[in-house]
Amino acid sequence: MTDHGAAARMLQAISTRLISETTCDSLYLQILDAASTLMSADAASVQMLDTDQESLLLLNWRNFHPSSAAYWQRVAAGAGSTCGRALRENNRVVVSDIESCEFMAGTQDQQEYRRSGIRAVQSTPLCSRSGKPLGMLSTHWTNPHMPTEEDFRLFDVLARQTADLIERTLAAEAIRESEERLRLITNTAPVTIWMTGIDKGCTYVNQAWLDFTGRPLEAAFGSGWADGIHPEDGKRSWDTYAKAFDSREPFQMDYRVRRHDGAYRWMRDTGVPRYHSDGAFAGYIGSAMDVTERKLAEEALSTINQRLIEAQEEERAHLARELHDDINQRLALLTTRLSALARAASTTEGKRTLEEAHEEVVSLTKDIQGLSHRLHPPRLEYLGIADAAAALCREISSQQGVEVCFQRESVPEELPKRISVCLYRVLQESLQNAAKHSSAEQIEVFLRGGGDHIELTIRDFGAGFDLEAATACGLGLTSMKERLRAVDGRLTIETKPQRGTLIRARVPLS
């Protein structure tokens, strides 16, 4: 006769331990003891469904013969045992006497029951709350026995608790395996991987980070990861990270990090916000890869581009000077002589011929002057950047039929020639692009000196463009960027289709 009061206390104790404990083995034994008590049974076992979904794995047992326990380590769905049958039918199976049970007759399972001194057995499937099979809880008696429905009332509560425990075990195992897989992936990845918490501090770095920096894991935690960043890049990279973090935006940035051998290497770091399953913000995760070689190649290419641009500019200026100082001067003299000859001509025919020749030479002079100016604008040299920019705005406006508003403020009277040429060419390229492609009715140009820098902005409210595509296919933007890099300046472009374009060129004056 079962003591229901004691059994209820036992179930209560198991419930408490289920919540608080993480080690399962002793809990399974306690469940088996409770099952034996509730069912007045002499032996008991608990099994978990294997990942193949077709067999049961023995988790723990009480009072089996060791050989039987070994035999039942894995039980297939088609086996002659009650648990095998219960798994197949997904229903409780009760056998009051194994000697008179038809489906057991002659099976190895029947032999094992005998070896363990078992005559009666029941197996109850354990299912998740959503009905998914998870395992089996069985009790065994040494004498023929038929448990009552009343016996099963509390036992089924225990079975429910056992199912919860198995489910939790499976979930914990899945998480552990997932973490193990993640660790394996992150530790063998050829990039450094990091994670931060909601306080922006580092909570994880992978093996590649440890190998790269040669620093211990603890050194990365909190803000320690930033200690190896090059002093010149530290503030900028932290600001980029913090700004993205505060707005939960993805980010990408390049900075230099000290490697284990003391050499600074360029890293390209990409980070994205991460969230818990309930949607709560959990921090950031990101990866960084060594892009030093690529950076060096880019810089080499950029240097070559800058040199090419400068060489081209010098060559143009040289050609323009040749045309202006030599050819045009000689042509000017020729026109005056032709003019004098025409005036002195004795015949009307001779006078007319000389006047025509004079006009042709004048026209040729203008053409050559136009060519010379296109090669290298003399206005930049004679007028300075502000007046030259204003003149260029007038010229583009007149040629392209678009209104160009030019404003200037505190522009230094004298600028290094390289900077003037750079700003002039950027303005020229930007205005031509805007006039040709933006369909804007008005373009605003602002040239402003700021003490230690000079800034040129060109804004239109026209069609805008796809910056990525334009950078990939056009030399114009690349050439503008390279020109600015050559004078330590920076070009920023803000544009969106149908939202206009803002081009800003900023050059330091030192």
Add this chain to the structure above:
Amino acid sequence: MSHRVLLVDDYEPWRRFVASTLSASAHWQVAGETADGLDAIQKAKALRPDLILLDIGLPSLNGIVVARRIFEHDPGIRILFLSENSSWDIVEAALRTGAQGYVLKSDAERELLPAMESIVEGRQFVSSSVKPPSSKVASA
């Protein structure tokens, strides 16, 4: 009485042409010549000419800067730009220095002497071929 003229141009054949044009008239006397911008400033101070014929494209300092410097020192002096540059923005910048005239070299045979006469008489002169452009630009 003849007016004393300083010729500033880096193209020697052009200076010869101007000198020979002026020598045909008793009104004009070439007081000095130079091919260099900085030297032009020195000569303007030293010679105090009645009129300077000034090119724009010059070594060491361009003509527009030369004119500014000369006017800083002697606001009463008269300058006539003589250049083959017909861009309006350059003509405008040249005249903004305070110079009284601008003659295109290709028009010089016809316009140089009338321009010089006008200027010494206190009037301004700009070559007929030089025309301001029409545009929509607004400048502040």
